[in-house]
Amino acid sequence: MRLTALTFDLDDTLWANRPVMERAEEEHYAWLDGEIGHAASFPLEEYTRRRMTLGLEHPLRRGDFTWLRHEAMKTMLRDFGHDDHEASHWSQVAIERFLVLRHELNPFPEASGILEELASHFRLGAITNGNVDLTRLALDHHFEFSIAAGEWLAPKPDARPFLAAMARLGSVPSTTLHVGDSWKEDALPAARLGMQVAWIDVKGLGAPGPLPAGVHVLSHVRELPALLIRLTGQALSS
Ligand SMILES: [Mg+2]
Numbered sequence: 001m002r003l004t005a006l007t008f009d010l011d012d013t014l015w016a017n018r019p020v021m022e023r024a025e026e027e028h029y030a031w032l033d034g035e036i037g038h039a040a041s042f043p044l045e046e047y048t049r050r051r052m053t054l055g056l057e058h059p060l061r062r063g064d065f066t067w068l069r070h071e072a073m074k075t076m077l078r079d080f081g082h083d084d085h086e087a088s089h090w091s092q093v094a095i096e097r098f099l100v101l102r103h104e105l106n107p108f109p110e111a112s113g114i115l116e117e118l119a120s121h122f123r124l125g126a127i128t129n130g131n132v133d134l135t136r137l138a139l140d141h142h143f144e145f146s147i148a149a150g151e152w153l154a155p156k157p158d159a160r161p162f163l164a165a166m167a168r169l170g171s172v173p174s175t176t177l178h179v180g181d182s183w184k185e186d187a188l189p190a191a192r193l194g195m196q197v198a199w200i201d202v203k204g205l206g207a208p209g210p211l212p213a214g215v216h217v218l219s220h221v222r223e224l225p226a227l228l229i230r231l232t233g234q235a236l237s238s
Pocket residue numbers: 009010011012013180181182
């Protein structure tokens with residue numbers, strides 16, 4: 001099989017994201033509370049609930065997590081008694097604080113070496129539904145670009161970020177393999193477009209349905225080079 005390009009999901013594909021988000025969420029909220037003392041009236045659960053409600057009220061922006069955070073925080077701080085100016089100011093600095101913490105993450109130890117090796121054989125792009133900014137991470141230089149699908153208002157499983165990535169990588173579905181941990185947002189949409197897929201079954205639960213053609217199950221990104229050797233019939237060493 002001839003493959004020319006790889007697209008990568010980021011969160012939970014190249015690092016374990018849950019501990020990163022839990023820490024970022026707790027710490028930025030505690031920091032804000034230290035500045036303005038809002039958390040006794042508006043605990044973290046209230047902020048979470050407001051973000052979810054806002055996402056339901058604005059379905060097009062449901063994947064634009066930074067916007068949801070900002071808007072939910074602003075209205076909450078108005079309800080706490082801040083005027084518009086103060087509410088905007090504090091929500092802005094709180095989100096910036098959150099984003100700093102959100103980028104304090106450790107990619108899997110093998111990730112950089114694997115990407116380095118793959119980049120000499122394939123063109124690499126990233127597609128994320130999350131609000132990680134790849135340019136703030138050391139892994140950035142392996143990729144030609146990163147598509148923030150949520151901020152494009154077309155979060156995966158929407159086909160558009162996949163099609164845009166292939167257009168930029170000069171590839172077509174049959175010559176492109178997508179790597180990701182989500183069955184619904186990575187494996188299914190990429191397979192439906194006719195791409196090859198390395199589905200990383202992080203939880204080891206197995207596919208929730210019959211495995212579509214072209215979907216290969218891995219348990220960790222470290223298994224990716226061996227899969228690519230098997231699929232392409234070529235050695236990868238540069
Ligand atoms: Mg993911």
